[in-house]
Amino acid sequence: xxxxxxxxxxxxxxxxxxxxxxxxxxxxxxxxxxxxxxxxxxxxxxxxxxxxxxxxxxxxxxxxxxxxxxxxxxxxxxxxxxxxxxxxxxxxxxxxxxxxxxxxxxxxxxxxxxxxxxxxxxxxxxxxxxxxxxxxxxxxxxxxxxxxxxxxxxxxxxxxxxxxxxxxxxxxxxxxxxxxxxxxxxxxxxxxxxxxxxxxxxxxxx
Amino acid sequence: xxxxxxxxxxxxxxxxxxxxxxxxxxxxxxxxxxxxxxxxxxxxxxxxxxxxxxxxxxxxxxxxxxxxxxxxxxxxxxxxxxxxxxxxxxxxxxxxxxxxxxxxxxxxxxxxxxxxxxxxxxxxxxxxxxxxxxxxxxxxxxxxxxxxxxxxxxxxxxxxxxxxxxxxxxxxxxxxxxxxxxxxxxxxxxxxxxxxxxxxxxxxxx
Numbered sequence: 001x002x003x004x005x006x007x008x009x010x011x012x013x014x015x016x017x018x019x020x021x022x023x024x025x026x027x028x029x030x031x032x033x034x035x036x037x038x039x040x041x042x043x044x045x046x047x048x049x050x051x052x053x054x055x056x057x058x059x060x061x062x063x064x065x066x067x068x069x070x071x072x073x074x075x076x077x078x079x080x081x082x083x084x085x086x087x088x089x090x091x092x093x094x095x096x097x098x099x100x101x102x103x104x105x106x107x108x109x110x111x112x113x114x115x116x117x118x119x120x121x122x123x124x125x126x127x128x129x130x131x132x133x134x135x136x137x138x139x140x141x142x143x144x145x146x147x148x149x150x151x152x153x154x155x156x157x158x159x160x161x162x163x164x165x166x167x168x169x170x171x172x173x174x175x176x177x178x179x180x181x182x183x184x185x186x187x188x189x190x191x192x193x194x195x196x197x198x199x200x201x202x203x204x205x206x
Numbered sequence: 207x208x209x210x211x212x213x214x215x216x217x218x219x220x221x222x223x224x225x226x227x228x229x230x231x232x233x234x235x236x237x238x239x240x241x242x243x244x245x246x247x248x249x250x251x252x253x254x255x256x257x258x259x260x261x262x263x264x265x266x267x268x269x270x271x272x273x274x275x276x277x278x279x280x281x282x283x284x285x286x287x288x289x290x291x292x293x294x295x296x297x298x299x300x301x302x303x304x305x306x307x308x309x310x311x312x313x314x315x316x317x318x319x320x321x322x323x324x325x326x327x328x329x330x331x332x333x334x335x336x337x338x339x340x341x342x343x344x345x346x347x348x349x350x351x352x353x354x355x356x357x358x359x360x361x362x363x364x365x366x367x368x369x370x371x372x373x374x375x376x377x378x379x380x381x382x383x384x385x386x387x388x389x390x391x392x393x394x395x396x397x398x399x400x401x402x403x404x405x406x407x408x409x410x411x412x
Contacts (some may be wrong), residue, residue: 051282122396166400185371190369195331201333
Protein backbone atom coordinates (compact mmCIF):
# COMPACT_ATOMS: atom_id res chain seq x y z
CA UNK A 1 0.00 0.00 0.00
CA UNK A 2 1.54 3.26 -1.04
CA UNK A 3 0.11 6.56 -2.15
CA UNK A 4 -1.17 6.91 -5.67
CA UNK A 5 0.75 10.04 -6.54
CA UNK A 6 4.34 10.18 -7.69
CA UNK A 7 7.08 11.99 -5.80
CA UNK A 8 8.74 15.24 -6.79
CA UNK A 9 12.39 14.25 -6.35
CA UNK A 10 15.02 16.96 -6.54
CA UNK A 11 18.61 15.76 -6.80
CA UNK A 12 21.60 18.06 -6.44
CA UNK A 13 25.30 17.50 -6.06
CA UNK A 14 28.58 18.93 -7.26
CA UNK A 15 29.64 18.58 -10.86
CA UNK A 16 31.49 15.28 -11.23
CA UNK A 17 29.89 13.52 -8.27
CA UNK A 18 28.15 11.01 -10.54
CA UNK A 19 24.50 12.05 -10.21
CA UNK A 20 23.72 10.75 -13.69
CA UNK A 21 25.35 7.37 -13.09
CA UNK A 22 23.59 6.83 -9.76
CA UNK A 23 20.22 7.93 -11.16
CA UNK A 24 20.75 5.64 -14.16
CA UNK A 25 21.02 2.66 -11.79
CA UNK A 26 17.87 3.73 -9.96
CA UNK A 27 15.99 3.98 -13.26
CA UNK A 28 17.12 0.43 -14.13
CA UNK A 29 15.57 -0.84 -10.88
CA UNK A 30 12.20 0.93 -11.14
CA UNK A 31 9.57 1.45 -13.82
CA UNK A 32 7.80 4.37 -12.14
CA UNK A 33 10.42 7.04 -12.78
CA UNK A 34 10.69 9.96 -15.17
CA UNK A 35 13.71 12.15 -15.67
CA UNK A 36 12.52 15.71 -16.17
CA UNK A 37 13.81 17.49 -19.28
CA UNK A 38 14.68 21.15 -18.71
CA UNK A 39 13.79 24.00 -21.01
CA UNK A 40 16.48 26.32 -22.32
CA UNK A 41 16.97 29.21 -24.71
CA UNK A 42 20.55 28.25 -25.56
CA UNK A 43 21.38 27.01 -29.05
CA UNK A 44 20.95 23.33 -29.77
CA UNK A 45 24.36 21.63 -30.12
CA UNK A 46 25.23 18.96 -32.61
CA UNK A 47 23.80 15.61 -31.61
CA UNK A 48 21.22 17.13 -29.23
CA UNK A 49 17.53 16.54 -29.74
CA UNK A 50 14.63 18.78 -28.81
CA UNK A 51 12.59 17.19 -26.02
CA UNK A 52 15.39 14.76 -25.16
CA UNK A 53 18.38 16.82 -24.01
CA UNK A 54 16.33 19.96 -23.48
CA UNK A 55 13.11 21.55 -24.55
CA UNK A 56 14.64 24.19 -26.81
CA UNK A 57 12.66 27.43 -26.69
CA UNK A 58 13.12 30.89 -28.14
CA UNK A 59 13.66 33.65 -25.62
CA UNK A 60 10.22 34.97 -26.47
CA UNK A 61 8.58 31.60 -25.78
CA UNK A 62 10.54 31.20 -22.55
CA UNK A 63 9.62 34.62 -21.19
CA UNK A 64 5.96 34.13 -22.13
CA UNK A 65 5.82 30.87 -20.14
CA UNK A 66 7.66 32.53 -17.27
CA UNK A 67 5.17 35.41 -17.23
CA UNK A 68 2.35 32.84 -17.05
CA UNK A 69 4.03 31.19 -14.02
CA UNK A 70 4.70 28.07 -16.07
CA UNK A 71 8.07 27.29 -14.50
CA UNK A 72 8.76 25.43 -11.28
CA UNK A 73 12.12 27.21 -11.20
CA UNK A 74 14.19 29.13 -13.69
CA UNK A 75 17.52 30.90 -13.90
CA UNK A 76 19.76 32.73 -16.32
CA UNK A 77 23.33 31.54 -16.94
CA UNK A 78 25.71 33.00 -19.47
CA UNK A 79 22.90 34.93 -21.18
CA UNK A 80 20.75 31.82 -21.61
CA UNK A 81 17.62 30.93 -19.70
CA UNK A 82 17.09 27.52 -18.14
CA UNK A 83 14.01 26.29 -16.35
CA UNK A 84 11.79 23.39 -15.32
CA UNK A 85 8.36 23.43 -16.94
CA UNK A 86 5.53 22.73 -14.50
CA UNK A 87 3.75 20.86 -17.29
CA UNK A 88 6.72 18.51 -17.49
CA UNK A 89 6.31 17.57 -13.83
CA UNK A 90 2.82 17.63 -12.36
CA UNK A 91 0.79 15.73 -14.93
CA UNK A 92 3.19 12.80 -14.37
CA UNK A 93 3.12 13.05 -10.59
CA UNK A 94 -0.69 12.87 -10.76
CA UNK A 95 -0.35 9.61 -12.71
CA UNK A 96 1.85 8.07 -10.01
CA UNK A 97 5.19 8.67 -11.72
CA UNK A 98 8.15 9.81 -9.62
CA UNK A 99 9.64 12.80 -11.39
CA UNK A 100 13.36 13.47 -10.90
CA UNK A 101 14.81 16.94 -11.37
CA UNK A 102 18.60 17.11 -11.47
CA UNK A 103 19.17 20.70 -10.54
CA UNK A 104 21.65 23.01 -8.79
CA UNK A 105 21.23 24.29 -5.26
CA UNK A 106 19.56 27.64 -5.94
CA UNK A 107 16.99 26.08 -8.25
CA UNK A 108 16.31 23.35 -5.68
CA UNK A 109 15.68 25.96 -2.99
CA UNK A 110 13.33 27.87 -5.32
CA UNK A 111 11.31 24.68 -5.64
CA UNK A 112 11.45 23.87 -1.94
CA UNK A 113 9.81 27.14 -0.98
CA UNK A 114 6.70 26.29 -3.01
CA UNK A 115 6.85 22.50 -2.74
CA UNK A 116 8.09 21.46 0.69
CA UNK A 117 6.47 18.07 0.05
CA UNK A 118 9.22 17.37 -2.49
CA UNK A 119 12.04 14.98 -1.64
CA UNK A 120 15.32 16.89 -1.68
CA UNK A 121 18.42 14.72 -1.98
CA UNK A 122 22.01 15.91 -2.09
CA UNK A 123 24.65 13.55 -3.46
CA UNK A 124 28.15 13.98 -2.05
CA UNK A 125 31.55 12.69 -3.06
CA UNK A 126 33.38 10.58 -0.44
CA UNK A 127 36.00 13.37 -0.37
CA UNK A 128 37.04 16.51 -2.23
CA UNK A 129 40.09 14.56 -3.37
CA UNK A 130 37.85 11.94 -5.00
CA UNK A 131 35.84 14.72 -6.65
CA UNK A 132 38.98 16.37 -8.05
CA UNK A 133 40.15 13.00 -9.39
CA UNK A 134 36.81 12.36 -11.05
CA UNK A 135 36.81 15.78 -12.67
CA UNK A 136 40.40 15.25 -13.88
CA UNK A 137 39.50 11.74 -15.07
CA UNK A 138 36.57 12.99 -17.14
CA UNK A 139 39.03 15.09 -19.11
CA UNK A 140 36.31 17.51 -20.23
CA UNK A 141 37.45 20.52 -18.22
CA UNK A 142 40.80 22.30 -18.01
CA UNK A 143 42.49 22.70 -14.62
CA UNK A 144 41.22 26.22 -14.14
CA UNK A 145 37.63 25.11 -14.67
CA UNK A 146 38.14 22.15 -12.31
CA UNK A 147 39.36 24.48 -9.56
CA UNK A 148 36.27 26.62 -10.11
CA UNK A 149 34.04 23.56 -9.87
CA UNK A 150 35.74 22.53 -6.63
CA UNK A 151 35.26 26.01 -5.20
CA UNK A 152 31.58 25.80 -6.16
CA UNK A 153 31.38 22.39 -4.47
CA UNK A 154 32.85 23.88 -1.31
CA UNK A 155 30.17 26.57 -1.24
CA UNK A 156 27.42 24.06 -1.97
CA UNK A 157 28.47 21.99 1.03
CA UNK A 158 27.45 24.87 3.28
CA UNK A 159 23.92 24.46 1.90
CA UNK A 160 23.38 20.72 2.30
CA UNK A 161 21.48 21.08 5.56
CA UNK A 162 18.56 22.33 3.45
CA UNK A 163 18.15 18.91 1.84
CA UNK A 164 16.14 16.06 3.36
CA UNK A 165 18.66 13.34 2.61
CA UNK A 166 22.41 13.14 2.11
CA UNK A 167 23.77 10.28 0.01
CA UNK A 168 27.49 9.68 -0.42
CA UNK A 169 28.39 8.26 -3.82
CA UNK A 170 31.37 6.10 -3.00
CA UNK A 171 30.14 2.83 -4.53
CA UNK A 172 27.55 3.56 -7.26
CA UNK A 173 25.45 0.47 -6.60
CA UNK A 174 25.16 1.30 -2.89
CA UNK A 175 24.24 4.91 -3.54
CA UNK A 176 21.56 3.73 -5.99
CA UNK A 177 20.17 1.30 -3.39
CA UNK A 178 20.05 4.17 -0.91
CA UNK A 179 18.13 6.36 -3.34
CA UNK A 180 15.77 3.49 -3.97
CA UNK A 181 15.13 3.06 -0.23
CA UNK A 182 14.46 6.78 0.09
CA UNK A 183 11.85 6.57 -2.69
CA UNK A 184 10.22 3.49 -1.10
CA UNK A 185 10.12 5.06 2.35
CA UNK A 186 8.86 8.44 1.19
CA UNK A 187 5.85 6.74 -0.41
CA UNK A 188 4.97 5.39 3.06
CA UNK A 189 5.11 8.71 4.92
CA UNK A 190 1.85 9.44 6.69
CA UNK A 191 0.88 12.68 4.92
CA UNK A 192 1.22 10.91 1.56
CA UNK A 193 -0.71 7.71 2.34
CA UNK A 194 -3.23 8.95 4.86
CA UNK A 195 -6.04 9.63 2.38
CA UNK A 196 -5.52 6.37 0.49
CA UNK A 197 -5.66 4.44 3.76
CA UNK A 198 -8.81 6.19 4.94
CA UNK A 199 -10.36 5.30 1.59
CA UNK A 200 -9.22 1.69 1.91
CA UNK A 201 -10.88 1.37 5.31
CA UNK A 202 -13.99 3.40 4.48
CA UNK A 203 -15.94 0.71 2.64
CA UNK A 204 -15.21 -1.75 5.37
CA UNK A 205 -17.62 -2.53 8.19
CA UNK A 206 -16.07 -3.20 11.57
CA UNK B 207 27.66 6.38 4.52
CA UNK B 208 25.10 6.47 7.24
CA UNK B 209 25.05 7.90 10.72
CA UNK B 210 26.83 6.05 13.48
CA UNK B 211 23.92 6.00 15.91
CA UNK B 212 21.06 3.56 15.88
CA UNK B 213 17.45 4.56 15.40
CA UNK B 214 14.75 4.61 18.05
CA UNK B 215 11.99 2.78 16.19
CA UNK B 216 8.53 2.72 17.72
CA UNK B 217 6.08 0.29 16.14
CA UNK B 218 2.37 0.27 16.95
CA UNK B 219 -0.62 -1.43 15.42
CA UNK B 220 -3.81 -3.15 16.48
CA UNK B 221 -3.72 -6.49 18.22
CA UNK B 222 -3.70 -9.20 15.56
CA UNK B 223 -2.18 -7.10 12.77
CA UNK B 224 0.98 -9.20 12.72
CA UNK B 225 3.53 -6.78 14.14
CA UNK B 226 5.62 -9.62 15.52
CA UNK B 227 5.67 -11.55 12.25
CA UNK B 228 6.64 -8.52 10.18
CA UNK B 229 9.33 -7.47 12.66
CA UNK B 230 10.64 -11.04 12.71
CA UNK B 231 11.23 -10.86 8.95
CA UNK B 232 13.00 -7.50 9.33
CA UNK B 233 15.27 -8.98 12.01
CA UNK B 234 16.15 -11.85 9.64
CA UNK B 235 17.30 -9.32 7.04
CA UNK B 236 19.41 -7.10 9.30
CA UNK B 237 22.05 -7.65 11.96
CA UNK B 238 21.83 -4.16 13.50
CA UNK B 239 18.50 -4.56 15.28
CA UNK B 240 17.48 -5.06 18.90
CA UNK B 241 14.00 -5.80 20.14
CA UNK B 242 13.48 -3.91 23.38
CA UNK B 243 12.28 -5.98 26.34
CA UNK B 244 9.71 -4.19 28.51
CA UNK B 245 9.69 -4.13 32.26
CA UNK B 246 6.61 -5.23 34.21
CA UNK B 247 5.41 -5.86 37.72
CA UNK B 248 2.99 -8.61 36.71
CA UNK B 249 3.65 -12.20 37.77
CA UNK B 250 5.90 -14.30 35.57
CA UNK B 251 3.84 -16.91 33.71
CA UNK B 252 4.90 -20.47 33.05
CA UNK B 253 7.46 -20.67 30.28
CA UNK B 254 8.39 -17.00 30.54
CA UNK B 255 11.95 -15.93 31.27
CA UNK B 256 13.19 -12.84 33.06
CA UNK B 257 15.02 -10.56 30.61
CA UNK B 258 13.56 -12.39 27.61
CA UNK B 259 9.79 -11.93 27.73
CA UNK B 260 9.97 -9.08 30.22
CA UNK B 261 12.23 -7.63 32.83
CA UNK B 262 10.21 -8.77 35.84
CA UNK B 263 10.38 -6.21 38.65
CA UNK B 264 8.73 -5.85 42.04
CA UNK B 265 6.40 -2.89 42.39
CA UNK B 266 8.94 -1.30 44.72
CA UNK B 267 11.73 -1.64 42.17
CA UNK B 268 9.49 -0.34 39.37
CA UNK B 269 8.40 2.74 41.29
CA UNK B 270 11.95 3.51 42.38
CA UNK B 271 13.13 3.49 38.74
CA UNK B 272 10.13 5.58 37.75
CA UNK B 273 10.91 8.13 40.47
CA UNK B 274 14.48 8.34 39.09
CA UNK B 275 13.09 9.04 35.58
CA UNK B 276 14.44 5.74 34.36
CA UNK B 277 11.54 4.95 32.02
CA UNK B 278 11.07 6.14 28.47
CA UNK B 279 7.35 5.49 28.95
CA UNK B 280 5.27 3.62 31.46
CA UNK B 281 1.66 2.77 32.13
CA UNK B 282 -0.53 0.81 34.48
CA UNK B 283 -2.92 -1.88 33.17
CA UNK B 284 -5.04 -4.15 35.29
CA UNK B 285 -3.12 -3.19 38.43
CA UNK B 286 0.24 -4.03 36.87
CA UNK B 287 2.91 -1.59 35.74
CA UNK B 288 4.57 -1.81 32.36
CA UNK B 289 7.37 0.34 31.04
CA UNK B 290 10.36 0.75 28.74
CA UNK B 291 13.66 1.15 30.58
CA UNK B 292 15.84 3.94 29.20
CA UNK B 293 18.87 1.79 29.98
CA UNK B 294 17.47 -0.86 27.65
CA UNK B 295 17.40 1.61 24.77
CA UNK B 296 20.02 4.36 24.69
CA UNK B 297 23.22 2.46 25.36
CA UNK B 298 22.40 0.36 22.28
CA UNK B 299 21.46 3.33 20.11
CA UNK B 300 24.85 4.88 20.97
CA UNK B 301 26.52 1.71 19.69
CA UNK B 302 24.72 1.96 16.33
CA UNK B 303 21.99 -0.58 17.06
CA UNK B 304 18.43 0.17 15.91
CA UNK B 305 16.18 -0.42 18.90
CA UNK B 306 12.58 -1.44 18.22
CA UNK B 307 9.85 -0.80 20.76
CA UNK B 308 6.56 -2.53 20.08
CA UNK B 309 4.18 -0.39 22.04
CA UNK B 310 0.59 0.88 22.08
CA UNK B 311 -0.48 4.33 20.94
CA UNK B 312 -0.43 6.21 24.24
CA UNK B 313 3.03 4.93 25.12
CA UNK B 314 4.27 5.84 21.65
CA UNK B 315 2.97 9.38 22.06
CA UNK B 316 4.64 9.66 25.48
CA UNK B 317 7.92 8.81 23.77
CA UNK B 318 7.32 11.11 20.82
CA UNK B 319 6.98 14.16 23.05
CA UNK B 320 10.51 13.67 24.41
CA UNK B 321 12.07 11.99 21.38
CA UNK B 322 10.69 13.49 18.19
CA UNK B 323 13.80 12.12 16.44
CA UNK B 324 12.35 8.62 16.85
CA UNK B 325 10.86 6.80 13.88
CA UNK B 326 7.17 6.17 14.55
CA UNK B 327 5.59 3.47 12.41
CA UNK B 328 2.00 2.30 12.52
CA UNK B 329 1.15 -1.09 11.02
CA UNK B 330 -2.37 -1.44 9.63
CA UNK B 331 -4.44 -4.38 8.51
CA UNK B 332 -5.64 -4.30 4.89
CA UNK B 333 -9.19 -4.13 6.31
CA UNK B 334 -11.11 -4.47 9.57
CA UNK B 335 -12.54 -7.66 8.12
CA UNK B 336 -9.05 -9.10 7.69
CA UNK B 337 -8.22 -8.09 11.25
CA UNK B 338 -11.33 -9.78 12.63
CA UNK B 339 -10.47 -12.94 10.70
CA UNK B 340 -6.93 -12.95 12.02
CA UNK B 341 -8.14 -12.51 15.59
CA UNK B 342 -10.67 -15.30 15.12
CA UNK B 343 -8.02 -17.49 13.47
CA UNK B 344 -5.60 -17.08 16.37
CA UNK B 345 -8.22 -18.68 18.58
CA UNK B 346 -6.76 -17.11 21.71
CA UNK B 347 -9.59 -14.67 22.43
CA UNK B 348 -13.31 -15.20 22.86
CA UNK B 349 -15.75 -13.26 20.65
CA UNK B 350 -16.39 -10.64 23.28
CA UNK B 351 -12.68 -9.91 23.61
CA UNK B 352 -12.32 -9.80 19.82
CA UNK B 353 -15.08 -7.19 19.55
CA UNK B 354 -13.28 -5.15 22.21
CA UNK B 355 -10.01 -5.41 20.30
CA UNK B 356 -11.74 -4.26 17.10
CA UNK B 357 -13.28 -1.31 18.92
CA UNK B 358 -9.82 -0.42 20.21
CA UNK B 359 -8.46 -0.72 16.65
CA UNK B 360 -11.14 1.68 15.45
CA UNK B 361 -10.12 4.26 18.04
CA UNK B 362 -6.42 3.80 17.26
CA UNK B 363 -7.06 4.56 13.61
CA UNK B 364 -8.05 8.09 14.59
CA UNK B 365 -4.52 8.49 15.98
CA UNK B 366 -2.42 7.24 13.07
CA UNK B 367 -1.72 10.74 11.73
CA UNK B 368 0.69 11.10 14.66
CA UNK B 369 3.00 8.45 13.21
CA UNK B 370 5.69 9.15 10.60
CA UNK B 371 4.97 6.12 8.46
CA UNK B 372 1.96 3.92 7.74
CA UNK B 373 2.60 0.35 6.61
CA UNK B 374 -0.19 -1.98 5.57
CA UNK B 375 0.48 -5.62 6.43
CA UNK B 376 -1.25 -7.42 3.60
CA UNK B 377 1.67 -9.56 2.41
CA UNK B 378 4.17 -10.05 5.25
CA UNK B 379 7.26 -10.07 3.02
CA UNK B 380 6.24 -6.76 1.39
CA UNK B 381 5.51 -5.09 4.72
CA UNK B 382 8.93 -6.25 5.98
CA UNK B 383 10.63 -4.83 2.87
CA UNK B 384 8.83 -1.55 3.49
CA UNK B 385 10.01 -1.42 7.09
CA UNK B 386 13.52 -2.18 5.89
CA UNK B 387 13.39 0.70 3.39
CA UNK B 388 12.18 3.03 6.12
CA UNK B 389 15.15 2.06 8.29
CA UNK B 390 17.60 2.53 5.40
CA UNK B 391 16.14 5.89 4.42
CA UNK B 392 15.94 7.24 7.97
CA UNK B 393 19.67 6.62 8.40
CA UNK B 394 20.25 8.97 5.44
CA UNK B 395 18.15 11.87 6.71
CA UNK B 396 20.20 15.07 6.91
CA UNK B 397 19.94 15.74 10.67
CA UNK B 398 21.24 12.22 11.36
CA UNK B 399 24.19 12.16 8.95
CA UNK B 400 25.19 15.81 8.88
CA UNK B 401 27.85 15.58 11.59
CA UNK B 402 29.36 12.38 10.23
CA UNK B 403 29.61 13.95 6.77
CA UNK B 404 31.22 17.13 8.08
CA UNK B 405 33.73 14.91 9.87
CA UNK B 406 34.36 12.90 6.71
CA UNK B 407 35.12 16.06 4.73
CA UNK B 408 37.04 17.85 7.50
CA UNK B 409 40.38 16.09 7.06
CA UNK B 410 40.25 16.63 3.38
CA UNK B 411 42.02 19.48 1.60
CA UNK B 412 40.24 20.92 -1.37
